[in-house]
Amino acid sequence: MISLAGRDIAHSWSKFVLTGMGLGLLIGVTLTMAGVYRGMVDDAHALLNNSGADLWVVQKDTQGPYAESSSLKDDVVRGVRGMPGVAQAANVTYFTMQVQGADGGDTRAMVVGVESGQSGEPGYLVAGRQLTRSHYEAVADVKTGFALGERIRIRRHDYTVVGLTQRMVSSGGDPMVFIALKDAQEAQFLKDNDAIQNDRTRTSANPAFNRPGVPGLLDAVQALQTSSHSVNAVLVQLAPGFGPDQVAEPIRRWKHLQVFTRAGMEEILVAKLIATSAKQIGMFLVILAVVSAAIVAFIIYTMTLGKIREIAVLKLIGTRNLTIASMILQQALGLGLIGFIVGKVAATMWAPVFPKFVLLLPQDAVTGLLVTLVICALASTLAIRTALKVDPAAAIG
Amino acid sequence: MNTMPNHTPTTARTGGILIENLRKVYGQGDTAVEALKDVNLQVSPGEVVGLVGPSGSGKSTLLKCLGAIIEPTSGRMTLGDDLIYDNAWKVRDLRTLRRDRIGFVFQAPYLIPFLDVTDNVALLPMLAGLPNAKARERALELLTALDVQHRAKAQPSQLSGGEQQRVSIARALANRPPVILADEPTAPLDSERALAVMRILNQMAQQAQTAIIVVTHDEKIIPTFKRIYHIRDGHTVEEAGEGRALD
Numbered sequence: 001m002i003s004l005a006g007r008d009i010a011h012s013w014s015k016f017v018l019t020g021m022g023l024g025l026l027i028g029v030t031l032t033m034a035g036v037y038r039g040m041v042d043d044a045h046a047l048l049n050n051s052g053a054d055l056w057v058v059q060k061d062t063q064g065p066y067a068e069s070s071s072l073k074d075d076v077v078r079g080v081r082g083m084p085g086v087a088q089a090a091n092v093t094y095f096t097m098q099v100q101g102a103d104g105g106d107t108r109a110m111v112v113g114v115e116s117g118q119s120g121e122p123g124y125l126v127a128g129r130q131l132t133r134s135h136y137e138a139v140a141d142v143k144t145g146f147a148l149g150e151r152i153r154i155r156r157h158d159y160t161v162v163g164l165t166q167r168m169v170s171s172g173g174d175p176m177v178f179i180a181l182k183d184a185q186e187a188q189f190l191k192d193n194d195a196i197q198n199d200r201t202r203t204s205a206n207p208a209f210n211r212p213g214v215p216g217l218l219d220a221v222q223a224l225q226t227s228s229h230s231v232n233a234v235l236v237q238l239a240p241g242f243g244p245d246q247v248a249e250p251i252r253r254w255k256h257l258q259v260f261t262r263a264g265m266e267e268i269l270v271a272k273l274i275a276t277s278a279k280q281i282g283m284f285l286v287i288l289a290v291v292s293a294a295i296v297a298f299i300i301y302t303m304t305l306g307k308i309r310e311i312a313v314l315k316l317i318g319t320r321n322l323t324i325a326s327m328i329l330q331q332a333l334g335l336g337l338i339g340f341i342v343g344k345v346a347a348t349m350w351a352p353v354f355p356k357f358v359l360l361l362p363q364d365a366v367t368g369l370l371v372t373l374v375i376c377a378l379a380s381t382l383a384i385r386t387a388l389k390v391d392p393a394a395a396i397g
Numbered sequence: 398m399n400t401m402p403n404h405t406p407t408t409a410r411t412g413g414i415l416i417e418n419l420r421k422v423y424g425q426g427d428t429a430v431e432a433l434k435d436v437n438l439q440v441s442p443g444e445v446v447g448l449v450g451p452s453g454s455g456k457s458t459l460l461k462c463l464g465a466i467i468e469p470t471s472g473r474m475t476l477g478d479d480l481i482y483d484n485a486w487k488v489r490d491l492r493t494l495r496r497d498r499i500g501f502v503f504q505a506p507y508l509i510p511f512l513d514v515t516d517n518v519a520l521l522p523m524l525a526g527l528p529n530a531k532a533r534e535r536a537l538e539l540l541t542a543l544d545v546q547h548r549a550k551a552q553p554s555q556l557s558g559g560e561q562q563r564v565s566i567a568r569a570l571a572n573r574p575p576v577i578l579a580d581e582p583t584a585p586l587d588s589e590r591a592l593a594v595m596r597i598l599n600q601m602a603q604q605a606q607t608a609i610i611v612v613t614h615d616e617k618i619i620p621t622f623k624r625i626y627h628i629r630d631g632h633t634v635e636e637a638g639e640g641r642a643l644d
Contacts, residue, residue: 001523007516008511012511309507310509310510315492316464316466317496317521318492318524319496320524392466395507396457396501396580
C-alpha cells in the first residue's frame with residue numbers, strides 16, 4: 001500500500017516546509033528556553049566547581065555567600081583551619097558591580113577577592129598567569145571582553161588584567177573578575193571621601209567617642225570605621241578520609257557559624273536561587289507547547305477541510321477509516337518532524353549569540369522531539385474526528 | 398480505443414443488479430418523507446441503462462441506496478448472484494462491498510490530487526490487498542484500454558477534463574466490479590466529449606460484462622441508451638430508449 005500521507009506531503013511540499021519552518025521557529029524558541037534553564041543550572045554548578053571548595057563557612061543564620069549576604073571577620077579562617085578534617089581554608093569575597101574597561105565602557109561582573117594559591121582562585125587559565133602581586137592585578141573571564149594587559153577600573157583603583165579564564169561565572173551568569181583579597185575587601189567596603197568625612201564629623205560630634213579625658217579614643221574609633229577586615233565566606237577543602245558532614249558539624253557547633261556542604265549549596269543555588277526563574281521558564285514552556293499544539297491543530301484541521309471531497313471519495317471507494325486517520329496522523333507527525341529539525345537547527349545557531357549561557361542538551365532535544373510528536377498526534381485528533389465524520393455520500397453530492 | 402484486458406473474475410458471478418420494491422423513507426412520524434416508494438430496476442451484465450428524472454425525484458437517494466451508502470427502508474437488492482439487501486443489509490461490511498463490487502464515476506472526476514494517474518487507478522486494488530506492482534500493472538492495462546496510458550505518470554491537475562473522466566472510469570473498473578454507478582458523468586463535457594465518454598462506458602460494459610447505471614439530465618446522451626428508467630415521485634418507469642449508435 002502506498003503512503004497517502006507521504007504522497008500528499010510530496011505533492012504540496014512547499015506548503016508543508018513553510019508551515020514546518022514557522023512551527024520550527026516556535027520549537028526553536030522552546031528549545032532555547034529549556035537551554036536557558038539548563039544554562040542557569042550549569043552556571044550554578046560551574047560556580048561551585050570553580051570555587052574548589054568542599055565546605056562553605058558563612059555567617060550564622062544566613063544562606064550566603066551566593067544567595068544572601070554574609071559577613072565574617074577575616075581572622076575566622078584561622079580558627080577554621082584548626083578544626084579536624086580541614087586541609088585548607090581560605091577567605092573569599094564576592095560582590096557584583098560594573099567594572100570599567102579601558103575603553104570607558106563597563107561590564108557587569110562578579111568581583112571575587114581571593115588569596116593567592118588558595119581555594120577560590122580560578123582553576124585554570126586560557127591565557128596569562130594567576131595573580132602574583134598583592135595589589136592591582138586581575139584575572140578576568142573571557143566573557144567580560146577584557147584583554148590581557150588591559151587596565152580595568154574597580155571602584156577607585158585601576159587593575160591590570162594578567163590572566164584570562166573561561167566559564168567562571170556567577171549563578172546569575174555574570175562573568176567573574178578575580179583580584180587579591182585585600183583589594184577586594186577595600187573595594188567592597190570602601191566608602192567615598194565625602195562619606196568618610198561625614199562619618200568622621202558625625203563620630204567626633206558624638207560625646208561617647210570624643211571624650212576630653214580619653215585621648216586617642218576618637219582616632220581609634222575612626223580608624224576602625226575606615227578599615228575593613230570582613231570577608232563573605234571561608235572556603236574549606238577537606239583532608240583525605242573526612243566526610244563533609246563530619247567536618248561541618250564541629251564548625252557549626254564550636255565556631256557558631258553556618259556551614260554548607262556541596263549538596264546543601266547546590267540545594268540553595270539550584271532549588272532556591274533560580275527557582276523563580278525556573279518556574280517562569282516552565283510557564284513559558286507550557287504556553288509555547290499549548291501555542292504549538294494549537295498551531296498544528298489549526299493547520300492540520302485546515303488542510304483536512306481542504307480535502308473533504310477527496311476524503312469522501314476515499315471513503316466511498318472503500319478506504320478504511322484507519323487508513324484515513326493514519327494519513328492525517330502521519331501528516332501531523334511529518335509537520336512536527338520538519339518543525340523540530342528547523343527548531344533544533346535554529347536553536348543551535350542562535351544559542352551562542354545569547355548573552356546568557358544557553359546549554360542545549362541532547363536529552364532535552366530527544367525529550368523535545370517526543371513531546372513535539374505527542375503534541376502533533378494530539379493536535380491531529382480534531383482533524384481526524386472531522387475526517388471520520390465525512391459522509392461518503394458527499395462525493396456524490 | 399484499445400481492447401479491454403481480459404480479466405478473470407475472482408469469484409463466479411453472473412453480474413448485473415436487480416432492485417425489487419425498494420423504499421426509502423427519511424425521518425419518522427409526521428415529518429417522514431418517502432423519497433423512494435416502489436422502485437424496481439434490473440440491469441444485466443454488459444448493459445448500460447439511463448436513470449433520468451427531475452430534481453428531487455429521488456435519483457440521488459436511489460444512487461446512494463444502490464451504492465450501499467445509505468440503507469433503504471425496505472425492499473430487495475441483488476448484486477450478481479448475491480442478495481445484499483432484503484429489508485436489512487445482508488452484507489456485514491458495506492465498505493468492502495463498495496470497494497470490491499461497485500464502481501463509482503462522478504460528475505467531476507474527483508481524482509486524488511496528490512497521486513499520479515497510475516496510482517489513482519491502482520489505489521483501489523491496493524486497498525483490496527493486491528500488491529503494489531500488480532495493482533499498477535492492472536492500472537496500466539486499464540489506462541491503455543481507455544487510451545490514456547501516455548498520461549500514466551502525470552498528476553491529475555495536468556490532465557484535460559476528458560482525460561480526467563477517462564481516468565475516473567478506469568478507477569471505477571479497477572477492482573472489476575459487476576456494477577458501475579455513474580452520477581452525471583458527462584455533465585461538464587461538451588457534446589463530442591460526452592458521447593466519447595458514453596462510448597467508453599458502453600465498450601467497458603461489453604468487454605468487462607459490467608452493468609452500468611448512468612444517472613443523467615444530459616439531453617445529449619439520453620438518446621444513446623437502449624433502456625431508460627424514469628424516476629418520478631419515487632417510482633421508476635421503464636422505457637425503451639433510442640439506442641442511437643455511438644460509432
